[in-house]
Amino acid sequence: MNKEIMLPTELSIKDRKNMVKGNVNRTALFARTKVIDVITADNERFYLIYYKNSLIYGDKLDKVEEESFINKHFVKVLLLKPLIQY
Known part of the structure; x- marks a missing residue:
């Protein structure tokens, strides 16, 4: 187990006219909703x-409010980390 290597999942995000690449930090799944945290x-x-595999919102946020929809997903639902290779 001490030889685990994290495999980052890379995403490209088009922010207005700029292309931004980042790695998935964590993903929360609940019912048909997914919330993905990406770090550039x-x-x-x-x-x-x-929602139902369609992007309904995406934005750069400096912080997440404590009782917000995003925070509740990362605290109360199934949380997935990037894949681990053995």
Whole structure:
């Protein structure tokens, strides 16, 4: 187990006219909703919200409010980390 290697999942996000690449930090799944936390090379955090596999919201956020929809998903539902290779 001490030889675990994290395999980052890389995403490309088009923010207005700029293309931003980042790695998935964590994903929360509940019913038909997915919330994905993406961190870029500049340590910017993007949050993407999917419903029925369709993107309904995505934006760069500096912080997440404590009782917000995004925070509740990361605290109370199934949380997935990126894949681990053995």
